[in-house]
Amino acid sequence: MEAMVENLNLIVEKGSELQSWSDRLVKAGLVWQSAAVLARELEYLNKLAAHRGFLVARFEAFDSAKHLSDLQWPKFDKAEWVERVGNSG
Numbered sequence: 001m002e003a004m005v006e007n008l009n010l011i012v013e014k015g016s017e018l019q020s021w022s023d024r025l026v027k028a029g030l031v032w033q034s035a036a037v038l039a040r041e042l043e044y045l046n047k048l049a050a051h052r053g054f055l056v057a058r059f060e061a062f063d064s065a066k067h068l069s070d071l072q073w074p075k076f077d078k079a080e081w082v083e084r085v086g087n088s089g
Helices: 002-027 031-050 052-064 078-088
Strands: none
Touching: 002 031, 031 052
């Protein structure tokens, strides 16, 4: 679960990196390449938004499967993640 949370956070956080890459391409006169980068960013965000319900259900299933209380389970705030994904699109 920890790897899944980390991967999802990276996708959401990459938006600013993709935007700065796009800006550099525009400054270099490479408008079509910039459009391709922005299209890929939009694709990632749309996939997250489309699968948000599925991902939340998986996180809830992981939480309900935590039967051993003496293990260090990764911390995950489902509400915060859903809000971040909703605000990034």
